[in-house]
Amino acid sequence: MTESESPFSIERLAHSPDALKVFIALLLLLCLLGVLQFWTQRKKGDSVLLVGACGAGKTTLFLQLRDGTVHQGTVASMVENVDAVQLPAEKSGKKCSVRMVDVPGHPRVRSRFEQYADRACGIIFVVDAVDFLPHKTEIAEQLYEVLTNAAVFKRRLPLLLACNKADQGARAHTVDFLRRRLEREVEALRGTRDTLGGEAGGQRGSFALARPGQAFSFDAQARGGGPRVSAGALSALTGDVTSVTEFVRACAGT
Numbered sequence: 001m002t003e004s005e006s007p008f009s010i011e012r013l014a015h016s017p018d019a020l021k022v023f024i025a026l027l028l029l030l031c032l033l034g035v036l037q038f039w040t041q042r043k044k045g046d047s048v049l050l051v052g053a054c055g056a057g058k059t060t061l062f063l064q065l066r067d068g069t070v071h072q073g074t075v076a077s078m079v080e081n082v083d084a085v086q087l088p089a090e091k092s093g094k095k096c097s098v099r100m101v102d103v104p105g106h107p108r109v110r111s112r113f114e115q116y117a118d119r120a121c122g123i124i125f126v127v128d129a130v131d132f133l134p135h136k137t138e139i140a141e142q143l144y145e146v147l148t149n150a151a152v153f154k155r156r157l158p159l160l161l162a163c164n165k166a167d168q169g170a171r172a173h174t175v176d177f178l179r180r181r182l183e184r185e186v187e188a189l190r191g192t193r194d195t196l197g198g199e200a201g202g203q204r205g206s207f208a209l210a211r212p213g214q215a216f217s218f219d220a221q222a223r224g225g226g227p228r229v230s231a232g233a234l235s236a237l238t239g240d241v242t243s244v245t246e247f248v249r250a251c252a253g254t
Contacts, residue, residue, distance in 0.1 A: 122251030
């Protein structure tokens, strides 16, 4: 078919109102499909966020995942580390690329989490399994803020409690201990904030973690439509990060 024979040639469109209407309708449909695809991808998210308190090992884990080494060690960071991490896809054997964001754990810059939450497809909450007890309240407060974040709660983002420093042997608390203790700490914190009417530093637009009168637990939260929380041990320093790579693959859908 030549250009002059095309149903959408300029001459035919100029002299045929019906053809022009069809052309405009098709153009609008293509635009609509493009917008829907864009928003679907945005809703799903393309980033895995590394969050947690200072010294938990987030940057060490970030470097281990990205480079396979921690180089000469790390120091507490006040700025985000953002880069694509290449992981072999478990099913196809091909590598998958996942955008990873290492969010600083310092309280002064922790609010930057908000900037990345809308693009997240998963969250890795890194916990220092050795030095947990002295900082349990601070860790629980940060976890509470993440779990009640509107973008996290409404989209039911998967969250991994990454219990770091498992290479320390008996000095490191077990995954089960950390999970149960964090549930207790978050429940105590929830009670305090509920008593104060949400004025104890809760985020605007945050969501309740449990129904009134119901004790908080990660399982109950998931059953109630909240984020799904799993937990695993790892050692970012030695490269024993299987629990993390499996979680990232699942978030990326590979």
